[in-house]
Amino acid sequence: MDELTAEVVVAGAGPSGLMLANELALAGVDVVVLERLAARTGLSKALNLQPRTAEVLDLRGLLGRAEQRSFTTVPEGHFAMIPVSYAGWDTRHPYQVGIPQAQVEAALEERLAEQGVKVLRGHELTGFAQDAGGVTVTAGDVRVRAAYLVGCDGGRSAVRKALDLPFEGFEGRGHGVSADVLFASTPPGAPTEWRSMRNLVRSAASPGSFVGLIPLAEPNLYRLSYGDRLNRPADLRAKVTDDEVRAKVRESFGDAVEISEIRWASRFSDDSRLAGKYRVDRVFLAGDAAHTHFPAGGQGLNLGVQDAMNLGWKLAAELNGRAPAGLLDTYEAERRPVAEAVLQNVAAQTALIPATPEQRAMRLLFQDLTAIPEVQHRLSGMVSGLNIRYASEEPDPVGTRLPDFPVGDGYVSDLFHKGKFVLLTTAPAGPPHPDVVVARVPALPWPNLTKVLVRPDGYVATATDSTAGWLA
Ligand SMILES: Cc1cc2nc3c(=O)[nH]c(=O)nc-3n(C[C@H](O)[C@H](O)[C@H](O)COP(=O)(O)OP(=O)(O)OC[C@H]3O[C@@H](n4cnc5c(N)ncnc54)[C@H](O)[C@@H]3O)c2cc1C
Incomplete structure (x- = not known):
């Protein structure tokens, strides 16, 4: 057994864990990152950085690095696939950066390596024990003693489960599938570049279902997303077969559309869950380990990166002896309500996938209301993260973001x-x-x-x- 020491152990080298490790390293904190997988898969669930995440990365000089790896910018977001403009916000980045999650991770890991921190890959956290003086974490043949542990280990977080924390929320009734599909030619009516949120989704055959195509970095390569909010397969973890994807493409886009390659496909649920607590003594949760939801609006990765940004400087201040009493508790106090709000807006977006004539009418009405600039601004504030204001007893602008100038x-x-x-x-x-x-x-x-x-x-x-x- 290899014995290591560190000030903080980060479990999980997804976007949340890598961002957190970068923040800690920047503050001179000795950090060890444990990652279950032997190598990055290169597969991308998320495809975007929202404006507030772009700002946050810019605060660390990381945005340029991410933008170099991006394939587009989209000057709007969406709420239930209804476009919402970011134009009314006082930000230098009123757009989504179109970038595969794997590229966000690569950019963050590159910066982390420059800071002298290597991810320990093939090291799955299998257990930990905490006492008054620290946490002892076990990962295969490695044992690390540290002052703090942060579980950034995703929706099925081993850290959260070991803490026996409730993962509160509701079980959805549906599911979705995402797949990166290379077509032999552009499917009829599909955009060739991702520059807008318009025309990405088309009506699907059955009530409560959806299907859409987002063009990716290569010609005729698309992110195919489809799902049904009223039905889910018996086994949500069952592999998505090529035949299933091909059948969906035929049904939605016609027999003439030919698939050259299906790069990957995976199924996800519309369950909505939030950890009862983000902290138990010396152990914290961040990112999907703390909250999971249907990927409506493109918010999950963004939420996790911003969790990391919030926790990083606070942990560093505590370890460097500069934190006022109670600072570490403000992490949960600030970030849990933000996640709660995202879960709410995601549930509302899901409800806007119409399954009945009445819901179709409601969607049309909602769509009409989004033409009102104030409504559009409110919705774009939610999905962009630009509306976040941390609660404070002091008047504005305390708790609000500093716009760049x-x-x-x-x-x-x-x-x-x-x-x-x-x-x-x-x-x-x-x-x-x-x-x-x-x-x-x-x-x-x-x-x-x-x-x-x-x-x-x-x-x-x-x-x-x-x-x-x-x-x-
Ligand atoms: C189909 C789909 C599309 C999405 N699209 C978007 C989008 O467009 N925009 C957006 O913002 N979000 C999107 N999301 C959500 C986004 O992918 C997640 O919110 C994001 O991956 C969360 O990052 P994370 O670092 O918290 O967790 P993860 O990315 O899950 O990373 C967790 C890491 O921990 C590792 N790990 C797990 N267990 C252990 C262990 N015991 N020990 C050590 N390591 C461990 C895992 O291997 C992994 O590397 C989408 C999600 C899905 C499913």
């Missing part, structure tokens, strides 16, 4: 690359501070304020209209 030759987001707090002040800046990047700016997004202290994850921690006081 130009400063000097660059942008204010550049000041966050080291993962520190950032103090923006329109008054004289005062002396440098070891834990805070201090910058004088000509103006703030809130003209009545003179100083805002912004957390490493880009949310306002505190604000004042005084020219004296902290860090003056």
Whole structure:
């Protein structure tokens, strides 16, 4: 048995685990990442970064790296496949970055390696025990003693199960299938580039079902998605056969559409689940380990990356002896309501897949209402993550995201690359501070304020209209 020590063990090298490990490494925390699989599969469930995730990656100088690996940008999101524009938001990234999940993971793992952290692949967490001083984690022939363990090990999380936490929610009645399919030629009516959320879905044969095609990076390569919210197979884990995919393509797009290759296919459920707690003493959950839902709106990966961004700096502050009492508990207090809201909007989106004439009428009415700019803005705020405001007893803008703006030759987001707090002040800046990047700016997004202290994850921690006081 190999014995290792670390400050934090991250179980799972999906997007959530890799983002978290990057955040910890950036803060100088000694982190070990355990991954069950011997090699990355290269398969991608998710296909997008939402605007808030783009902003979050930009705060760490990671967005460019992701965009290099992307194949498109889409200037809108969708709610139940009804397009919702991101144009009304004060963001430099009012679009979805079209990027396969495997490429997000590759970009994050590349940065992690540059920070000197290697993922221990082929190391499945099989158990752990915690005591007052730390956690001992077992993964095959390795045992790691650490101060904290974070389960980023996906929807079937071994960490969550070992903690015996309730995974609350509801069991859906349906299922969906995703498959990457190469066609011999462009299916009739299918877009050749993914630039909009329009015309991606067509009515399916039976009530409550859907089928759609999203064009991917190669000519005639599409993400085929189909499903039925009223019916599910007896075994949701049963392999999706090529025959099933071919039959669905024939039924939906006609006999003439020829498939050259089915690269992969997998089935997913429309269950909706949220962990009862995100923390038990020294063990935390993040990403799909804490919440799973039907992939409507393209939100799951984005939620997990932002969980990681929220937890990373807090764990680092605790380990570096700079955290105020209770900081670690704010992770659950802030992130669980965000996941709860996503689960709600996903359930609403699922209900908008019509199964009856009445539901069809409701969908048409809903679609009509989305023409109202305020409605569109509310919906796009939900799916983009741009509407997140962490609860605070202090008035606005405390708890809201700092919109990016130009400063000097660059942008204010550049000041966050080291993962520190950032103090923006329109008054004289005062002396440098070891834990805070201090910058004088000509103006703030809130003209009545003179100083805002912004957390490493880009949310306002505190604000004042005084020219004296902290860090003056
Ligand atoms: C069909 C489909 C389409 C989707 N499309 C989108 C989309 O467009 N946009 C979006 O935002 N989201 C989408 N999602 C959701 C998204 O894929 C997930 O939310 C995302 O993968 C969650 O990342 P994660 O890192 O939390 O978990 P995972 O990606 O599941 O990663 C968990 C990692 O932990 C490893 N692991 C598991 N158990 C152990 C263990 N015991 N020890 C060590 N390692 C372990 C796994 O091998 C894996 O590498 C989609 C999901 C599906 C099913």
